[in-house]
Amino acid sequence: MAQTELPELSADALLITGATGFVGGAFVRRLLRSGAAAGSLRCLVRDPKRAAVALPGVSLCHGDLGDAGGAPSLLAAAAGVRTVVHLAGTLTGVRSADFDEVNAAGTARLVAAVEAAAPAAHFVLLSSLAAAGPSCDGVASSLPPDRAQPVSFYGHSKRRGELAVVQSRLRWTIVRPPVVYGEGDAATRLLFRQACAPVTAVPKRARPLSVIHVDDVVAALLAVLRVRPHGAILPLDGIERTDTHALLRAIAQACGRRSRLLSVPMFVASAAALVCDLVARLRGKAGFFNRDKVREIAASGWVADGGPAFASVRFTPLVSLAEGLAAVARAEGFLTSEPGAR
Numbered sequence: 488m489a490q491t492e493l494p495e496l497s498a499d500a501l502l503i504t505g506a507t508g509f510v511g512g513a514f515v516r517r518l519l520r521s522g523a524a525a526g527s528l529r530c531l532v533r534d535p536k537r538a539a540v541a542l543p544g545v546s547l548c549h550g551d552l553g554d555a556g557g558a559p560s561l562l563a564a565a566a567g568v569r570t571v572v573h574l575a576g577t578l579t580g581v582r583s584a585d586f587d588e589v590n591a592a593g594t595a596r597l598v599a600a601v602e603a604a605a606p607a608a609h610f611v612l613l614s615s616l617a618a619a620g621p622s623c624d625g626v627a628s629s630l631p632p633d634r635a636q637p638v639s640f641y642g643h644s645k646r647r648g649e650l651a652v653v654q655s656r657l658r659w660t661i662v663r664p665p666v667v668y669g670e671g672d673a674a675t676r677l678l679f680r681q682a683c684a685p686v687t688a689v690p691k692r693a694r695p696l697s698v699i700h701v702d703d704v705v706a707a708l709l710a711v712l713r714v715r716p717h718g719a720i721l722p723l724d725g726i727e728r729t730d731t732h733a734l735l736r737a738i739a740q741a742c743g744r745r746s747r748l749l750s751v752p753m754f755v756a757s758a759a760a761l762v763c764d765l766v767a768r769l770r771g772k773a774g775f776f777n778r779d780k781v782r783e784i785a786a787s788g789w790v791a792d793g794g795p796a797f798a799s800v801r802f803t804p805l806v807s808l809a810e811g812l813a814a815v816a817r818a819e820g821f822l823t824s825e826p827g828a829r
Contacts, residue, residue, distance in 0.1 A: 502565055502608075504552065504597065505574030506530035507538050509672045510613065513701045514574065514708055515542060531564050531575070552593030561600035568605045570712060573597060574613045576648075578641070578674070579773040581764050586644035586779075594648035598655045609715050610659040611708065612652050616697070616722060616791050617642035617783060619663060623695050625792030628663060628722035639782040658717040662707060665723065665791045668811065669701030670818040674775050679821050682738035682746055691750040693732040695788040699725040700806035710800040719800075724793030726804050731784070741812035743823040756781050 501518075505511035507530075515530065525543035532538040535547040550560040552575055565571065577589040594612070601608050619628050620636035627636070632649035652659045668675045681687050707723050729737065732748055739746035760778040767773045783789070796802040816822040 500527055500569040502529045502531065502568040502571045502601075502605075503574065504531045504572070505576065505613075506542055506546075507532055508574060508576075509669070509674075510667060510701055510704055511574040512541065512671070513669070514572070514705050515546075517705045517709070519543070529564055529568065531561075552597060553588045555592070555596075558596065558600060561597060562604045565597075565600045565604040565608070568601075568608050570609050570611065570715075571597070571601050571605075572611045572613070572708060572712070576613070576615075576645070579775055579777070580640060580779065581767050581773050581777060583640040583643065585773060586640050587647065590641070590644035591647035591651070595651040598651050598657065602656055606656065608657060609717070610652055610655070610657045611711055612649065612659065612661045613704075613708070614649050614661050614663045615642065615645045616663050616665045616789055618645035618649055619722070621786035621788055622790050622792075623788035625697070625722065625724070625790045628791040629720050629795050631720060638786050640779045642783070658715070660711050660716055660718075661720045662704075662711060662796075663720065663722045663791065664699055664704050664707075665697035665725070665789055667699055667701055667704055668815065670815050672701070675815060676819055677775055678735075679738055679742065679815065679819060682735040683742050683744050683821060686747050686749050687735055688751045688756070689732055689735065689748045690753055690756065690784060693730040694784075694786065695728060695730050695790050696734060697724045697728055697789060697791040698734065698808065699723050699804060700811035702811075703804040703806050706805065707796060707800070707802045710796075710802045714800040716799045719795065721796040721799055721802075722791035722793065723796055723802070724791040724804065726807050728790060729808060730788075737808060738812055738816075741809065741816045742821040743816075753781070753785050756784065 506515045525546045528546040529548050530542055530546045531550040532547055533551045535549055538547055548564045550564050551557045577586050580586045619630050622628050632646045635646050637643045637646050736746045760781045764777050
């Protein structure tokens, strides 16, 4: 079966969390473009009225993974579904608890609801390479969660979410993407702004890195839905690997600019992150750069092994780094008319 084909969906078959997010929105749009009926999807959202701006109203159901008392709404959403695609997650925070409430406890709540209301369902969890821990060659990227060694609060929270899935009675698949980028993503825009700045601060030593375009993540999820491999942990890798310095240079080039990287010691990054965390506490809203992110930046590398995903569901990424970055540059207005400027 071709990678772009849509898995067969029956009425009320698919429960999706995180449908208003970056990956979730791309996933739902892909399903609808491919002919899936909106009524065959149940998109779990905290605010259906607000979500109706971007998603078909018929597909929306109310529920909050971060609400410890929200079990009835989760049970109603999960009742009778054939598949759950759990894409919701918290990406920013200052404390461990900021991540755990949704990524760990929220996943456990959803698992419990599915076990009770749809025990035969297949549960697909979009986790993260951060849950596995650092890897320079991809070998550690498919470790089971009980052997994984994450280094950040975010990674630990995603690992605990994985444990809730693995220890359940459900059939399950875990997908671990590396850095995901694409149009319409706030984190991607921030990375582009950094790369296009007059000077960009970077750690002295470049770290090897896997990156993947959001369209390829969606394709991988569709491949999982077709095959439904039980007990599979699937790291995702892009077409080509890069490193933390080369990625910024590639972004600048895609925007028609020339990058200027300034190497700084890690303690400088840590000090800057501390300031960001203090500001975040005062504002009550965490940003993408913080001490938790510095823990990941300081790691030896974030390389995924795409072999298990190919062997299990025949997934092969299609979007090259140059192609994907160029698409973002055009869509987000970063492309200059003067290549090589700055």
